Amino acid sequence: MSTQSGPTGLSERALGPDLARGFMLLFIALANSHYFIAGHEYFSGFPTAGSPVDHVVGLLISTLVDGRAFPMFGVLFGYGVAQIVRRQRESGNDWWPIRKLLWRRSLVLVVLGFLHAMLLYVGDILAAYGVLLFLGVWALRWKDRWLFVVATAVLVLTALPSGDTLAGSAEGPDPSMLPATFLGQFPDRLVVQPFIAGLGWIGFVTPFLIGLWAGRRRILERPAEHLTLLRTTALLGLTIAILGALPVSLVVGGVLSRPSDHAVTVLGPLHDAAGVFGGFGYAALIVLIAHRLSRSGGDRQGRVTVAVAAVGQRSLTCYLAQSVVWAVVFTPYLLDLSDTLATTTTALLAVATWLATVLLADRMRRAGYRGPFELLIRRITYQPRTISDTRSRNSGSRA
Secondary structure (H helix, E strand, O other): OOOOOOOOOHHHOOHHHHHHHHHHHHHHHHHHHHHHOOOOOEEOOEEOOOOHHHHHHHHHHHHHOOOOHHHHHHHHHHHHHHHHHHHHHHOOOOHHHHHHHHHHHHHHHHHHHHHHHHHOOOOOOHHHHHHHHHHHHHHOOOOHHHHHHHHHHHHHHHOOOOOOOHHHOOOOOOOOOOOOOOOOHHHHHHHHHHHHHHHHHHHHHHHHHHHHHHHHOOOOOOHHHOHHHHHHHHHHHHHHHHHHHHHHHHHHOOOOOOOOHHHHHHHHHHHHHHHHHHHHHHHHHHHHHHHHHHHOOHHHHHHHHHHHHHHHHOHHHHHHHHHHHHHHHHOOOOOOOOOOOOHHHHHHHHHHHHHHHHHHHHHHHHOOOOOHHHHHHHHHHHHHHHHHHHHHHHHHHHO
């Protein structure tokens, strides 16, 4: 008879993955917020008009953040799935019940992502990750070489020339992002959201599969055993990400003139593909930092480190909290600051929003509270199986 293994307790969690998730949300805030800025001409989601400071900030975000935050999210997502699988297998559960558990989790992400897109932020990625998880459960038993083969193949395909890339986007905010009325937002979003959820997961396949592989070996939880790999990944990953971003980011920064449309179809996908390596590099770098802090003892970690890790432990709640800010600040029927804020001030808003979630998460940590959406997804994911197991145990006792 199998036993139920629930989610990892907060006291049992490794610092590295949580710290990476915490900083990841800063990158996501910077990556998402600039797409709300109104202007007349755009390149790669940034208004081409602006002050010299705006151009510098845009260059830094395009180089270090855009297309680099979400791959790190994908790596950590795959890593988390591998953790769930390992705990379930160690508890004696078979593969089919584990798949059903993960499918419940994917359904929660799809439904929550749909509501998130309809009410707050149409650029939601939760539903796309739900679709990815629903399909990705079939990769749980793949051998390592197949994880790498498929991950490489998908990366190569997504790096091929294409006009469908955010990195080369010459358009401003989509009408569904800035609806004029509350009820008027639903028709546009009902069209856009299924497209994002149905196709958006493709770009996350590579980091998800690599995250599964890393999770099998507990690389982020046991960095002392994989220091050479982590250091190499951090150095090469970030180098590739920065060099691959420069053709686009230098245009954003006003250093280079806008390339031709044909050149954008080549440079845009390369910018995004290089960002996948940046996601690997950031995850490795932050885990190495966490390892150094952990070796120095709890006092060395400090309140800031613990607070950022608390964000990582409540990443879903903090991610949704960011969308509340974007909706209030930018939506035309609320504060309507899309025309007022520029690249620099929007970046400051993103940092301030992330800092607010750090304070919120740390307060929940001190209160011993996981976070409302973390509790929701765990309750739905694990509760049905717990009830089933309880009934089975009771039936066995009566027999």
